[in-house]
Amino acid sequence: MPATRSLRAAAASIGLLALGTLAAAPQPDPLGEKVGGETTVFATGRNAFSFPAANLTDAERTRFTIGNSFFRRNWVEAPASTQARDGLGPHFIARSCGGCHVQDGRGEPPAIFNRLGETKDPTVALLMRLSIPGTDAHGGPKHEPVYGDQFNNAAVQGVKPEGRVTLRYDTVKGRFADGTPYALQKPVYGFADLGYGPLHPDVMFSPRIAPQVIGVGLLEAIAEADILENAAAQAAAPGPIKGVPNRVWDAPSGRMMLGRFGWKANVATIAHQTGGAFQGDIGITSRHFPHETCTPAQKDCLAAPSGKSGGKNGAEGLEIDDKTFNDVVFYQATLAPPARRNVKDPQVLRGQALFSAAQCATCHRPSYVTQQGPFPELTSPALSGQRIHPYTDLLLHDMGERLADGRPDFGANGRQWKTPPLWGTGLIKDVNGHTRLLHDGRARGVLEAILWHGGEAEDARNQVLKMKKADRDALVKFVESL
Incomplete structure (x- = not known):
């Protein structure tokens, strides 16, 4: 069970902050612990990312629980006797949403290596x-x-898996200005045991680790004008940081929208993200993603039976009905961000000042006030009007050649990545047992993630390289307090 504090104690704590007990200290986050406003939960431990927003109604908590069940439990192959969870595959990488987002948290790269240094561990969360x-x-x-659009390494009976991903690491060494050495892991990917012949000679591929799901409903409720204001302010300011928005197709709304989710801001809404993941990662069809992802060359995939779960609930020809699908979206939208920790710690406050001085807060914008999301029926009004502190501008930035994947995604080019939110970073180890960061999990902690920064963030990286160890430690401790 996670370590938690009662809501009464939490309210008392926030009340003390409101009375100004930290007034004498620099505090760019005036709300202190409550990164999600009144949605914030005070939780640590294994389940820290799995609580509903603190201000939901009882009826909403019931809906949250139903969505949680379908998010976490495995789907099974068709035909099956189950009444609600058949239709897995034909190709897939996980049997449930929770298979990639374990405990609603962050995935990590495979870690089991053979004698040649290549992994043979299934790439579930990668x-x-x-x-x-x-x-x-x-x-x-x-x-x-x-x-197709993603590589699936698993399949149902009678269907060939598409193959497997190979992974090894090269070492990249360097030194801080004070002489302290560091070593980074540069991943090298490949494909083996291809089930349907060679990949296209001009294929482009991009590894993507499953991120933690906390607070996505709050990110969806940030006003588009605020995100565009981030871009305008950066464009007008001197210096290299020039974030740009991505415009992407949203299937549930049937129009182009501002991208917010995915490592390249290539998804606009939680509903689209959920439908695309059900279809691509698990092989479950839904209203806006009604077809299996089998290509014409995959005859065995095309011949595989489909599930009947959706039809049993009035959605003929689909494997998940609208109500169940919507409950899964609601569940994700109302997952609460956990409260910050150690907000009075002098080292954390020092790190917060260094974070700002190194211009990290330009891309990792601390704060917004939420509005209503695009689909009110798929979220809670309790998420609106909240002062939140996710630490992201939701824009694309050129992160340099070291992180480039060379693959465009709507308006994003091969060197651009979306600024990820930082809330919950310090609890990933509690929840998932690792500290792997960045889009493919190559960084083994906050400091390594910074050292991979380049392009628009090269100046910020260089400032960190010049820091003495005490300041580097303070910077990391601040990020891990979020």
Whole structure:
């Protein structure tokens, strides 16, 4: 069980902050612990990312619980006797949403290596996006013709897996200005045991680790004008930081929208993210994603039976009905961000000042006030009007050649990545037992993640390289307090 504090104690704590007990200390976060406003929960430990927003009604908590069940429990192959969870595959990488987002948290790269230094561990939480030069009908990536838009390493009976991903690491060494050495792990990917022949000669691929799910409903409720204001302010300011928004196709709304989710801001809404993940990662069809992802070359995939779960609830030809799907979206939208910790610690406050001085807060914008999200029926009004502190501008930034994947995604080019929110960073180890960060989990902690920064963030990285160890430690402790 997680270590938790009662809501009464939490309220008392916030009350003390409101009375100004930290007034004498520099405090860019005036709300202190409550990173999610009144949605914040005070929790640590294994389940820290799995609580509903603190201000939900009883009826909403019931809906949250129902959505949680379908998020976490495994789907099974068709045909099956189950009444609600058949239709897995034909190709898939996980049997449930929770298979990638374990405990609603962050995935990590495979860690089991053979004697040649290559992993043979299934790449469950590490998704490989695929495309070839060109765009689809909505301006998104053009699918690889044989393997589609992602590489699936698992399949149901009678269907061949698409293959497996290989992974090894090269070491990149360097030194801080004070002479302290460091070593980074540079991943090198490959594909083996291909089930349907070679990949296209011009294939582009991009590794993507499953991020923690906390606070996504609050991110969806940030006003578009605030995100565009971030871009305008950066464009007008001197210096290299020039974030830009991504415009992407949103299937549930049937229009182009501002991207907020995914490592390249290539998804606009939680509903689209959920439908795309059900279809691509588990092989479950839904209203806006009604077709299996089998390509014409995958005859065994095309011949595999489909599940009947959706039809049993009035959604003929689909494997998840609207109500169940919507409850899963609601569950994710109302997952609460956990409160900050150690907010009075002098080292944390020192790190907070250094974070700002190094211009980290330009991209990792601390604060917003939420509005109503795009689909009110899929979230709670309790998420609106909240002062939140996610530490992101939700914009794309050129992060340099060291992090480049070379693969465009709507308006994002091969060197651009979305600024990820930082809330919950210090609890990933509690929840998932690791500290792997960045889009493919190559960084083994906060400091390594900073050292991979380049492009627009090169100046910030250089400032950290010049810091003495005490300041580096303070900077990390601040980020881990979020």
